[in-house]
Amino acid sequence: MAEFFEMEDKMTFCSDINGLSKELGCDHDLADWRLFIDSGKNTLKAVVLHKGNEKPSVPLAHAFGMTVTYETMQQLLDSMKYNDFKCHICGDLKVVVLLLGLQSGYTKYMCFLCLWDSRDDKNHWTKKDWKERKEHEKFGNTLSEAKIKAGVFVGPQIRQIMKDETFPTTLNPKELAA
Secondary structure, eight states, X not given: OGGGXXXXXXXXXXXXXXXXXXXXXXXXXXXXXXXXXEEOSSEEEEEEEETTSOSOOEEEEEEESOOOOHHHHHHHHHHTTHHHHOOEEEEOHHHHHHHHTOOOSSOSOOOSSBOOOTTOGGGTTTOOOOOBOOTTGGGOSOOOHXXXXXXXXXXXXXXXXXHOTTTGGGSOHHHHHO
């Protein structure tokens, strides 16, 4: 079975999942399998699990000395050619958060509805009403003074300038070509 695996840097991975499943005599119906990704302090593992646990789990990748980061997850999925078989992925919360593109770590305001401060330990169990999060809070109408001095425009202002008939006449040929 060694012909189905490759080693690159600190990672050993299966480069031919279809060939490995045929060698093991497993059907490769993606509806029956899921990819489980797990991480330890220094390791990253990927195993294919059968949904009914009727077939044994098949290890696909193991990386020693690698922690869970976006880059290592990308390397893991690319090396296994995940886009070719795309079965469901399951894992611990750290892995799922990373795959969904959410902020990992000790996030201060993790609730998307309110401003619940996860670091405010003294009020966790006593305070019940947290201030509501404003909709589109970061997309305010105001620009910082530094951006105004630098001549930075926001989307609506750019569209307004582009509609102005005199705008193209103020540009030099190089700017017009851009």
